[in-house]
Amino acid sequence: xxxxxxxxxxxxxxxxxxxxxxxxxxxxxxxxxxxxxxxxxxxxxxxxxxxxxxxxxxxxxxxxxxxxxxxxxxxxxxxxxxxxxxxxxxxxxxxxxxxxxxxxxxxxxxxxxxxxxxxxxxxxxxxxxxxxxxxxxxxxxxxxxxxxxxxxxxxxxxxxxxxxxxxxxxxxxxxxxxxxxxxxxxxxxxxxxxxxxxxxxxxxxxxxxxxxxxxxxxxxxxxxxxxxxxxxxxxxxxxxxxxxxxxxxxxxxxxxxxxxxxxxxxxxxxxxxxxxxxxxxxxxxxxxxxxxxxxxxxxxxxxxxxxxxxxxxxxxxxxxxxxxxxxxxxxxxxxxxxxxxxxxxxxxxxxxxxxxxxxxxxxxxxxxxxxxxxxxxxxxxxxxxxxxxxxxxxxxxxxxxxxxxxxxxxxxxxxxxxxxxxxxxxxxxxxxxxxxxxxx
Amino acid sequence: xxxxxxxxxxxxxxxxxxxxxxxxxxxxxxxxxxxxxxxxxxxxxxxxxxxxxxxxxxxxxxxxxxxxxxxxxxxxxxxxxxxxxxxxxxxxxxxxxxxxxxxxxxxxxxxxxxxxxxxxxxxxxxxxxxxxxxxxxxxxxxxxxxxxxxxxxxxxxxxxxxxxxxxxxxxxxxxxxxxxxxxxxxxxxxxxxxxxxxxxxxxxxxxxxxxxxxxxxxxxxxxxxxxxxxxxxxxxxxxxxxxxxxxxxxxxxxxxxxxxxxxxxxxxxxxxxxxxxxxxxxxxxxxxxxxxxxxxxxxxxxxxxxxxxxxxxxxxxxxxxxxxxxxxxxxxxxxxxxxxxxxxxxxxxxxxxxxxxxxxxxxxxxxxxxxxxxxxxxxxxxxxxxxxxxxxxxxxxxxxxxxxxxxxxxxxxxxxxxxxxxxxxxxxxxxxxxxxxxxx
Numbered sequence: 001x002x003x004x005x006x007x008x009x010x011x012x013x014x015x016x017x018x019x020x021x022x023x024x025x026x027x028x029x030x031x032x033x034x035x036x037x038x039x040x041x042x043x044x045x046x047x048x049x050x051x052x053x054x055x056x057x058x059x060x061x062x063x064x065x066x067x068x069x070x071x072x073x074x075x076x077x078x079x080x081x082x083x084x085x086x087x088x089x090x091x092x093x094x095x096x097x098x099x100x101x102x103x104x105x106x107x108x109x110x111x112x113x114x115x116x117x118x119x120x121x122x123x124x125x126x127x128x129x130x131x132x133x134x135x136x137x138x139x140x141x142x143x144x145x146x147x148x149x150x151x152x153x154x155x156x157x158x159x160x161x162x163x164x165x166x167x168x169x170x171x172x173x174x175x176x177x178x179x180x181x182x183x184x185x186x187x188x189x190x191x192x193x194x195x196x197x198x199x200x201x202x203x204x205x206x207x208x209x210x211x212x213x214x215x216x217x218x219x220x221x222x223x224x225x226x227x228x229x230x231x232x233x234x235x236x237x238x239x240x241x242x243x244x245x246x247x248x249x250x251x252x253x254x255x256x257x258x259x260x261x262x263x264x265x266x267x268x269x270x271x272x273x274x275x276x277x278x279x280x281x282x283x284x285x286x287x288x289x290x291x292x293x294x295x296x297x298x299x300x301x302x303x304x305x306x307x308x309x310x311x312x313x314x315x316x317x318x319x320x321x322x323x324x325x326x327x328x329x330x331x332x333x334x335x336x337x338x339x340x341x342x343x344x345x346x347x348x349x350x351x352x353x354x355x356x357x358x359x360x361x362x363x364x365x366x367x368x369x370x371x372x373x374x375x376x377x378x379x380x381x382x383x384x385x386x387x388x389x390x391x392x393x394x395x396x397x398x399x400x401x402x403x404x405x406x407x408x409x410x411x412x413x414x415x416x417x418x419x420x421x422x423x424x425x426x427x428x429x430x431x432x433x434x435x436x437x438x439x440x
Numbered sequence: 441x442x443x444x445x446x447x448x449x450x451x452x453x454x455x456x457x458x459x460x461x462x463x464x465x466x467x468x469x470x471x472x473x474x475x476x477x478x479x480x481x482x483x484x485x486x487x488x489x490x491x492x493x494x495x496x497x498x499x500x501x502x503x504x505x506x507x508x509x510x511x512x513x514x515x516x517x518x519x520x521x522x523x524x525x526x527x528x529x530x531x532x533x534x535x536x537x538x539x540x541x542x543x544x545x546x547x548x549x550x551x552x553x554x555x556x557x558x559x560x561x562x563x564x565x566x567x568x569x570x571x572x573x574x575x576x577x578x579x580x581x582x583x584x585x586x587x588x589x590x591x592x593x594x595x596x597x598x599x600x601x602x603x604x605x606x607x608x609x610x611x612x613x614x615x616x617x618x619x620x621x622x623x624x625x626x627x628x629x630x631x632x633x634x635x636x637x638x639x640x641x642x643x644x645x646x647x648x649x650x651x652x653x654x655x656x657x658x659x660x661x662x663x664x665x666x667x668x669x670x671x672x673x674x675x676x677x678x679x680x681x682x683x684x685x686x687x688x689x690x691x692x693x694x695x696x697x698x699x700x701x702x703x704x705x706x707x708x709x710x711x712x713x714x715x716x717x718x719x720x721x722x723x724x725x726x727x728x729x730x731x732x733x734x735x736x737x738x739x740x741x742x743x744x745x746x747x748x749x750x751x752x753x754x755x756x757x758x759x760x761x762x763x764x765x766x767x768x769x770x771x772x773x774x775x776x777x778x779x780x781x782x783x784x785x786x787x788x789x790x791x792x793x794x795x796x797x798x799x800x801x802x803x804x805x806x807x808x809x810x811x812x813x814x815x816x817x818x819x820x821x822x823x824x825x826x827x828x829x830x831x832x833x834x835x836x837x838x839x840x841x842x843x844x845x846x847x848x849x850x851x852x853x854x855x856x857x858x859x860x861x862x863x864x865x866x867x868x869x870x871x872x873x874x875x876x877x878x879x880x
Contacts, residue, residue: 187707187709187710188704188707188709188710188770190710193730194730196725196726196730197716197726198726198727198729198730199704199710199726199727199770200704201702201703201704201707201727202704203643203701203702203704204702204704204742208729261643262641262643262644263641264628264639264640264641264642264643264644267627267628267641269627269628270627270628270630270639276637285636286636286637286638286639287638287639287641289638289648290633290634290636290638302644304744330628330639
C-alpha cells in the first residue's frame with residue numbers, strides 16, 4: 001500500500017487529514033502524519049486504521065530522508081523556510097510535493113529537474129494563495145472565452161470571525177499564522193490603478209483601507225496585498241489597467257491596526273528588554289510621548305487619529321497582560337499578545353470570504369461579473385480556514401493517486417486539469433461561488 | 441622612516457592627510473594614502489615629498505596585507521563593513537588601528553587579543569561619534585568632580601550648511617555619507633525621559649522633531665538618535681533619568697523629511713523598475729493616491745500635513761530629474777536624487793554645530809551647564825565636517841607616534857589621555873567649546 005506523508009499537524013492540517021483518511025480505504029493508501037508533537041499527530045489521526053503518526057525532527061537529514069522515502073507523495077504544511085530542503089529531498093527520492101505556501105524563486109528553479117524526473121511540485125494550493133487563484137483564473141478564462149476585454153480585476157479574501165463569535169472590539173480572532181497578521185503591511189504595497197502603478201507605503205496601508213460592499217456577504221474593509229501586479233502574468237491579465245488583490249477585515253479593524261503600526265508596535269527590528277516593563281500597558285506607555293495628558297490624548301497625538309473607537313481598541317488590546325520574560329522584538333511581543341487576546345474559543349466559528357470582481361467589455365457593452373464565496377467554520381478545530389487550506393491539497397493529492405493529474409514540473413494551480421476538478425469537488429464541501437453579471 | 445597608512449581618500453580624508461603631511465618632517469614618518477581611485481589619492485597628497493599614493497584593491501587579501509605590513513599604524517576611513525578584516529590583519533601584523541566609525545561587537549571581541557599584542561584599536565574618533573564623546577565626557581567628569589548629581593544629559597550634533605551657502609528650500613546640503621542621511625530614522629529611537637524609557641518610531645521621529653534654541657548658535661530642529669541610552673554606561677551616567685542624544689537640522693528640514701518618510705520614499709526594501717517612470721516626479725506620483733485633485737492636495741492627504749512649505753519642499757526635490765537606468769530600492773533612488781540636488785558647490789561653506797546640556801544639583805542648588813561649539817568650513821573641499829572627522833584621528837595618530845598614548849586594547853576616546861590632549865590641540869584649529877553655567 002502507498003503512503004501519503006503529511007508534514008505538520010497544526011491548525012491547517014485538520015480537514016486535510018480527515019479528508020485523506022476518509023478516502024484511504026477506497027484509494028488504497030495510508031496517511032503518515034509527522035509533527036514535532038507526536039500527540040498532536042496522533043490526535044489528528046484519531047485512531048484511524050490507515051493512519052500513522054510520527055515525530056521525526058525534520059531538520060535531521062537522514063531521518064527526514066528515511067521518512068520521505070517511505071511515501072509516494074509529500075504534502076507540506078511546515079513553515080515556508082523548510083520547503084526548499086524538502087523539495088530537494090523529493091527531487092532526489094522521486095516524490096511529488098504539494099504545499100499551500102507561496103512559490104519561492106528557489107523552488108521555481110527546480111522546475112526543469114522536476115519535469116525531467118516526472119514529478120509534480122504544486123505550490124500555492126491552499127486558500128489564499130490557492131482557491132483564489134483557481135476561481136479567479138476560471139472567471140478570467142470564461143470572460144476571455146466570450147471575447148471580453150478586461151479593464152479591471154479586483155480580488156479580495158479575508159480570514160475572519162463569524163458575527164455570533166465576534167465579542168471583541170477588533171472584530172477579529174486568530175485563525176491562521178499570527179506572525180503573518182502582525183507583519184501584514186510591513187512592506188509597501190504595489191498595485192495598478194487606471195493604467196498607473198501605485199505604491200502604498202505600510203504607514204498608509206491600513207489607514208487608507210477602503211470600505212467594500214459585497215452585497216449579501218456584507219460590508220468589509222479592504223487593504224491591498226503586498227504585490228498585486230506580480231500575478232498579472234500568471235492570470236494572463238498583463239495589460240489590464242486596474243489590478244488590485246486585497247485582504248478583507250470586518251469594519252473597524254483597519255484604522256485601529258493603522259494606529260498600532262503608527263505607534264511602532266509592529267516593529268520587528270527593535271528588541272525590547274521586557275524586564276523594564278510590568279505589562280503591555282507599560283510597553284504602550286513607552287511608545288507614547290511623555291506629556292502630562294491622558295493616555296487617550298497621548299495615543300491620539302501619536303497616531304494622528306482622534307476616533308474614540310480606535311483609542312479604545314488600542315487600550316483594550318494593550319492592557320495589564322504581563323509581558324513574556326524573554327527579550328524579543330516589539331512585533332514578536334505584539335504577536336504573543338494577539339495570540340492571547342484574539343484566541344478562538346472552542347465553540348467559536350470562523351468565517352472566510354472571497355470575492356472577485358471583473359469589469360470588461362464585449363464590443364461596446366461594458367459588463368461587470370462577480371464571483372463570491374463564503375464559508376463558516378464549525379468550531380475552533382474544524383475551521384473554515386482549515387477546510388479551505390486543506391481540502392484543495394487533499395483533492396489534488398487524490399487526483400495524483402488516480403493518475404488524473406498528469407502535469408509535471410513546478411506549478412501553481414492555474415491549469416484547467418487542476419482547478420476544474422478541484423473547484424468541482426470543493427462544492428461537495430459547501431464551497432460554492434455565487435456569480436453575478438450586470439451591464440455597467 | 442615609519443609609515444602611516446590612510447585607507448580611503450574620500451571627502452573626510454582631506455584634513456587628516458593635510459595634517460599628517462604637515463607634521464611628517466618633524467615626526468619623521470611618511471604618509472601612504474590608498475584609494476581605489478589613484479588620482480584621488482595623489483590629489484590629496486598634492487606632491488608632498490613624504491606622501492605616497494597607491495590604489496590597491498583592499499578586498500585582495502595578499503595585496504592588502506602587503507600594504508598594511510609596510511606601516512606601523514592604519515587609519516581607516518573605509519566603509520564600516522571593511523573594518524573587521526582590516527582589524528584582523530592589524531592584529532596579525534602587529535599594527536595600531538584608528539577609525540571614525542561606530543564600534544561593532546565583532547571589533548569589541550578583539551579587545552583581549554589587541555591588549556595581549558600591545559596594540560591600540562581606537563574607534564569612534566571622528567566628529568560624531570568622536571568629538572561628541574570627548575567633550576561630553578570632559579563636561580560630565582568636571583561636574584562629577586564638583587560633586588554634582590546629574591539628572592539630565594542632552595547632546596546634539598549637526599552637520600549643516602552655512603547660512604550664506606544655503607540656497608535651497610530644505611536648508612541642507614550633503615557633507616557626509618548621503619546613504620546615512622536617507623536611512624537616518626529608519627529605525628525606532630530609544631531615549632530616557634524623566635526616568636522612563638521612551639521609544640519614538642521612525643514614522644514620528646522627524647514629524648515630532650523639537651525646536652532647540654542654542655543661544656548665539658541659533659535655532660535648530662533636533663530629532664533623537666537611534667539609541668541614546670547605549671552610551672549611558674560609557675559616559676558613566678547609567679542612572680541619569682533624562683538622556684537624549686540627537687541630530688540637529690536647520691528649521692524647516694524635519695517636517696518635510698517626515699513627509700518623505702510618510703510617503704514611503706525612504707523604503708529600502710521595495711525595488712523599483714525605473715524604466716516605468718520618466719522622472720522623479722513620476723515616481724512621486726506613483727506614491728500618491730489616484731484622486732483627481734492637485735499634486736499638492738494628494739501629497740497633503742498622504743503625509744497628513746497641510747503646511748504649504750512642506751509640500752513645496754517635496755515638489756522641489758522630486759522634480760523632472762530623470763531616474764537612474766538601473767533598478768534599485770526607493771531609498772537608493774532618493775539617495776541618488778539628494779546627491780544631485782543637495783550638492784555642495786565648490787565655494788559653499790558647511791557648518792558643524794555641537795551642543796551639550798547637563799542639568800545637575802550640588803546639595804540643594806540646581807545648576808545647568810552647557811558646552812557648545814560650531815565650525816564653518818572653507819569650501820567644498822576643506823569642509824568643517826572633514827576637519828572635525830579627520831583632525832582627531834590625526835592628533836591621536838601623532839600621540840601614538842610620540843608614545844604619549846599608551847592605552848592598549850579596543851577603545852573609544854573616553855579616556856583622559858586621549859580626550860584631553862585631543863581637545864587641547866583641536867583648539868589650534870578653532871575647535872573651541874563655549875561654556876555657560878547658570879542656576880536653575
